[in-house]
Amino acid sequence: MAKPASIKPALSPAQLEDFYRQMVFMRVFEEKTNFTYRQGKSGGYLHVYIGMEPLAVSWLNAIKKGYDYVITAYRDHGHALVLGSDPVAVMAEIMGRSGGLSRGKGGSMHLYDIEKEFFGGWGIVGGHTALGMGLAFAAKYRNEDRVTLCYLGDGASNAGVFFESLNMCGLFDLPIIFIIENNEFAMGTRLEYHAADTELWKRGLPFDIKSERLDSMDAIKTFEDATRIVNWVRENKKPYLVEAMTYRYAGHGAADNDQSLYRTAEEVEKNKQRDPIANLKAYLLENNIMTMEKLEAIDVEAENEVERIYELADASPFPEPHEVYDNVYTDMNPEVGH
Amino acid sequence: MPATLTYREAIRQCLVEEMDRDDNVFLMGEDIGRYQGTFRVTQGLFDKYGPRRVIDTPIVEPAIVGLANGAAMAGLRPVIEMMTMSFSILALDQVINHAAKIHYMTNGQAKCPLVVRGPGGAANQLSAQHSHSVEGWYAHVPGLKVVAPATPEDAYGMLRTAIRDDNPVIFTENPGLYGIKGEIPDDNEFAVPFGKARIAREGSDLTLVGYSRMTHVCLKAAELLAEQGISAEVVDVRSLLPLDTETIFGSVAKTHRAVVVYEDWKSGGFGAEIAARIGENCFDDLDAPVGRVGGLNVPMPYARVLELECIPNEQDVLDAVKKLG
Numbered sequence: 292m293a294k295p296a297s298i299k300p301a302l303s304p305a306q307l308e309d310f311y312r313q314m315v316f317m318r319v320f321e322e323k324t325n326f327t328y329r330q331g332k333s334g335g336y337l338h339v340y341i342g343m344e345p346l347a348v349s350w351l352n353a354i355k356k357g358y359d360y361v362i363t364a365y366r367d368h369g370h371a372l373v374l375g376s377d378p379v380a381v382m383a384e385i386m387g388r389s390g391g392l393s394r395g396k397g398g399s400m401h402l403y404d405i406e407k408e409f410f411g412g413w414g415i416v417g418g419h420t421a422l423g424m425g426l427a428f429a430a431k432y433r434n435e436d437r438v439t440l441c442y443l444g445d446g447a448s449n450a451g452v453f454f455e456s457l458n459m460c461g462l463f464d465l466p467i468i469f470i471i472e473n474n475e476f477a478m479g480t481r482l483e484y485h486a487a488d489t490e491l492w493k494r495g496l497p498f499d500i501k502s503e504r505l506d507s508m509d510a511i512k513t514f515e516d517a518t519r520i521v522n523w524v525r526e527n528k529k530p531y532l533v534e535a536m537t538y539r540y541a542g543h544g545a546a547d548n549d550q551s552l553y554r555t556a557e558e559v560e561k562n563k564q565r566d567p568i569a570n571l572k573a574y575l576l577e578n579n580i581m582t583m584e585k586l587e588a589i590d591v592e593a594e595n596e597v598e599r600i601y602e603l604a605d606a607s608p609f610p611e612p613h614e615v616y617d618n619v620y621t622d623m624n625p626e627v628g629h
Numbered sequence: 630m631p632a633t634l635t636y637r638e639a640i641r642q643c644l645v646e647e648m649d650r651d652d653n654v655f656l657m658g659e660d661i662g663r664y665q666g667t668f669r670v671t672q673g674l675f676d677k678y679g680p681r682r683v684i685d686t687p688i689v690e691p692a693i694v695g696l697a698n699g700a701a702m703a704g705l706r707p708v709i710e711m712m713t714m715s716f717s718i719l720a721l722d723q724v725i726n727h728a729a730k731i732h733y734m735t736n737g738q739a740k741c742p743l744v745v746r747g748p749g750g751a752a753n754q755l756s757a758q759h760s761h762s763v764e765g766w767y768a769h770v771p772g773l774k775v776v777a778p779a780t781p782e783d784a785y786g787m788l789r790t791a792i793r794d795d796n797p798v799i800f801t802e803n804p805g806l807y808g809i810k811g812e813i814p815d816d817n818e819f820a821v822p823f824g825k826a827r828i829a830r831e832g833s834d835l836t837l838v839g840y841s842r843m844t845h846v847c848l849k850a851a852e853l854l855a856e857q858g859i860s861a862e863v864v865d866v867r868s869l870l871p872l873d874t875e876t877i878f879g880s881v882a883k884t885h886r887a888v889v890v891y892e893d894w895k896s897g898g899f900g901a902e903i904a905a906r907i908g909e910n911c912f913d914d915l916d917a918p919v920g921r922v923g924g925l926n927v928p929m930p931y932a933r934v935l936e937l938e939c940i941p942n943e944q945d946v947l948d949a950v951k952k953l954g
Contacts (some may be wrong), residue, residue, distance in 0.1 A: 351925070360703065393736035405738040408703055412734070415726050420729065422694045425699020432655065432705060452722075456690035462687070583878040621795040623824075623871060625771045 301515050304580050310352070310510050312589050314344040314568050317369050319593040320378065321541070322398070323601050324368060324385050328545035332605065333386050336414075337399040338473060340369035342540040345510040346472055347373045353517035360426040362410040362440035364418055366399035366472075371412075376404040376416070382604035390607030394614065417443065417450025420469065424456045427467035431528065438495060438524050439467040446477025449489050460530040461498035468524055469495070469532045472507075474539045479553040489512045495532030506567040507535035511574070538562045630815050636832035637670050637807040639781035640746075643788040644671070646817040648678060651706065654792060657684040657693060657745075667712050668748055668807055688717050692747065694723035701741045701797075702731060708792060709927040714749030715761040716799055728797040729772030735740030740795045746788070749777075749814070750842060750892050750898065751929055751940050760936075762892045762928035764841075765899035767799040768869040773822055775799045775870040779844035781811035783867055786821030803842035803892070804870035824871035828880070835886035835950060838877060838903055843890045843941065850890075850946035859950070867900055874906055881911045888920035888949045890941055895923025917953040922946055 321339035328337050334546065340347060347369035351361065356374055363370050371381050376392060383398045384391025392402055402412040410426060413419035423441030430437040447453055448471050461468055471494070477485045496501030501523075507513050516533075524531050540559060542550050550559075563569075575581040619625045632641060648654050660667055663704035664673035664684040675683040686693050690711065711717045717724065724745065731741040731840050751760040768775040774796055778784040784802065791798040813819070829844055830851050837847040844865040851861035862880050866872065881887050891900035904919040925939040 362657055362699075393734060393738070397734045398738045401734045403735040403738055405702075405735060410699075410739070415722060418691075418695065418727055421695020421723065422699035422702065424699070425693070425696040426703050427699075427703050428696055429700045429703035432700070452689075452691040452695060455687070455689035456695065458687060459689070459692055459696065487644075618733050618735075619771050620774075621732060621737075621740055 301518060302511060303523065305538075307571075307580055308347055310514070311568075311571055311581070312593070313348045313373060314510065314571065316593045316596065317344050317347065317372055318568060319597045320372060320382075320600070321368060323597050324382070325541065325545055327386055327401055327601070331397065335398055336365065336398070337385065338366040338543065339541045339545070339561060340366055342562075343472060343474060343537045344369065344564065345507055345513040346535055346537060347441070347514035349510050350470065353514055353521050354440060357407050359437050360408050360410060360430065360439040361388070362423045362426060362439070363412070364416065364419060364444060364447060365412070365414050365443070367400070367402045367412045368399040371402045371404055371409055374404065374409045376402070376406045376407060376409065378569065378600045382600050383607045386604055387609065388556040388604060388607035389610045390604065395409070395610045396618070404600060417447040417453045419443070420447065420453045420456045423467055424460050424465060427465040428462065428463065428581055431463070431465055436525055437466070438521055440470060441467055442470045445471060445473040445475065445478065445491055446485060448482070448494055449486060455486070457495060457500060457532070459497045459558070461500050464529050466524050466528045467528070467530045468520060471532070471533050471534045472537055474537050476539070476543065476553060478543045479547070481553060490534070492532065492534035500530045500532050502532040504534040504536060507537045508567045508570065510567050510571050516551045538565060600619055631812045632815065634781050634813055635783045635807065636781045636784050636802070636809050636811070637668065639785035639811070639813050640670050640788055640802065641672065641674070642813070643785050644674065645677070645788060645793075646743050647792045648682060653704065654706045654708060654924040655682040655684065656708050656710065657686055657697065659686055659688050659712045660830070661685065661710050662843045666710065668804060670807070671710065689744050690720040691723050694720040695727065697743050698723060698728050698731065698741060701743045702739045706742045706792060708744040708746065710856065711745060711747035713759050714747050714763045714933055714950065715759050717745060717747070717763060721766075724767065724773070724797070724799070725770050730768050732796065733772060740754045741797050742795045743797040743799055744791045745797070746791070746800035746802065748804040748807070749937060750803040750805070752804035752930055754933055754936060755929075756931040757928040762924065764799065764869055765893050765897070765902070768899050768902070773797050773799055773870060774868075776802070776823060776868045777803070777841035778867055779806065779811065779829075779841055779865050782813050783827070785813045787823070787867065789820040790823055794823070799839065805842045821867070823868040824873050825868065826873040826876040827865040827867055828859070828876070828941055829865040830863040831931070832860040832884065834860045834884055835888065835953065836862045836864060836877075836884045837890060837946065838864045838866060840869065840892040841892070843892055846941060846943055846946060847890055850950070851944040853943060853947060854950065857866060866903070872903070872906075874910070877907065878911055881907055882914045885914055885916040886953050887915070888922060888953070891944055892924050892940060894926050895921060896926050898923050920949040920953055922949045
């Protein structure tokens with residue numbers, strides 16, 4: 292059950308309400324993206340953040356949005372939403388429409404909003420960790436005090452390029468925070484079947500990188516941890532590694548239609564005791580910060596808002612066929628025709 | 630005053646001028662700084678610019694290119710040296726599945742102004758794992774630009790174009806060319822555009838198409854053919870992607886015969902693509918099937934005599950010309 296994150300939460304009642312609103316909105320939004328998949332209105336691979344909401348909401352509210360750099364893998368909808376991307380453009384991208392962030396060129400796995408310093412959205416497990424290092428490198432090269440947040444999954448924590456990047460970040464003192472989202476599964480392979488040492492926080496130690504394991508199902512505590520670590524990295528201009536203990540309630544992706552192959556329904560139910568939204572709700576009630584009426588009103592508001600977003604996205608036209616050649620290069624066309 | 634420089638010096642000269650012009654340009658690679666570069670291309674640059682802009686890295690090609698991709702997205706202009714292009718195979722994921730797709734997947738929101746340069750092709754008994762010609766693999770990939778200059782002047786002018794280009798560029802330097810000398814213009818804005826082939830020698834009886842070091846093999850073959858009374862035109866492709874088919878097709882329309890020469894493995898190498906384009910577009914102009922001379926389809930052997938068997942030479946070109954009839 293909910294427990295106070297600290298004696299004096301770093302968040303004001305208004306901020307707590309806002310966190311609750313953002314997490315509920317994210318969950319309803321994600322449920323809707325799964326719905327679009329089931330309806331055949333989106334395709335390919337689609338990975339939702341249900342259960343993992345504090346990793347986006349708490350961390351991304353602890354950085355300077357629109358200044359600090361953010362990069363993640365393919366479970367990326369939530370990051371775009373919190374960083375302030377137009378949710379209609381996010382939904383439209385997932386549905387492959389011209390109103391999407393990339394006019395339907397990226398899709399669910401490849402969301403980018405560069406103006407908001409959100410750098411995607413990547414599908415090769417571990418590959419983007421080196422790009423995150425490059426973002427941090429650029430900040431240091433220009434003597435800026437930007438911090439880079441680079442999210443990766445527990446599966447990606449085994450990738451060679453991630454270890455290479457950790458070494459270089461340690462070597463070059465780059466201001467980056469690697470957040471390993473340990474949701475206990477690399478797709479359908481349980482942690483203990485893919486990692487020789489399941490304490491993933493230790494990944495940073497050989498490279499002289501400050502590293503720790505954090506409970507990330509508690510939005511308030513996660514915000515406090517995030518604030519502390521972001522401040523440390525900004526001040527010390529060095530890398531940091533976090534193993535964020537979390538859990539996903541949905542399948543790996545929308546195409547994951549038999550979760551019994553890797554986990555039991557009981558296990559999922561048990562983990563729902565840790566549900567970050569339910570826990571924050573309980574905390575807000577117990578501490579008389581919000582009433583049930585107010586909380587329920589926010590739930591209803593999220594449902595209505597997501598419905599409106601979905602309708603607008605669904606009304607966005609598909610891209611024109613000739614757009615297929617756009618933006619292969621900045622200054623020329625590729626070879627045309629079959 | 631135009632200067633006479635080696636190919637290696639011409640590259641270095643351009644790097645210096647572009648670094649002086651734009652602080653966003655930096656160099657990164659294995660042993661390029663304190664050690665002065667395996668082929669000495671970056672000699673003296675670490676002393677001149679210091680560790681902020683001339684960066685020695687661990688031996689980790691994927692992370693080097695990945696770092697460059699991220700830095701490029703954030704507005705810097707990395708120039709990466711691969712100790713040899715053979716090692717860039719480790720970084721294929723970063724080049725092909727990241728760099729080449731950044732502009733497209735973001736629908737133009739982000740750019741990746743990256744240069745990956747280094748020696749590609751056989752040198753002298755470097756054997757199987759250090760002698761690859763990988764330009765054809767890269768030229769297969771939409772989103773990349775791929776160039777292979779044959780002369781100091783082109784190396785000097787094309788590297789400038791590469792560094793100022795907002796797209797990822799693969800810049801391959803045959804190690805056999807580093808020592809050759811040539812004039813470069815006294816102009817620190819001199820740039821050779823991509824997608825423009827060069828007529829390296831004019832002729833009327835047949836067209837030899839090559840790039841990088843094979844351009845020089847074609848030129849030697851053309852001299853020998855001249856002694857037999859055959860006038861060969863030599864087209865130095867220079868830029869594989871974009872490819873100047875207009876110049877190639879124009880030459881074939883004039884000569885009616887073509888032989889494509891490339892050092893890469895013959896089967897599936899980029900010369901096969903050039904030959905296919907000529908076949909597809911110039912059928913009515915051709916008096917003979919398009920000839921091809923490529924590297925032998927074996928891993929590069931160590932013994933010099935075997936290595937020389939593998940690399941196309943002027944005699945191989947003459948034999949291919951003879952086969953055209």
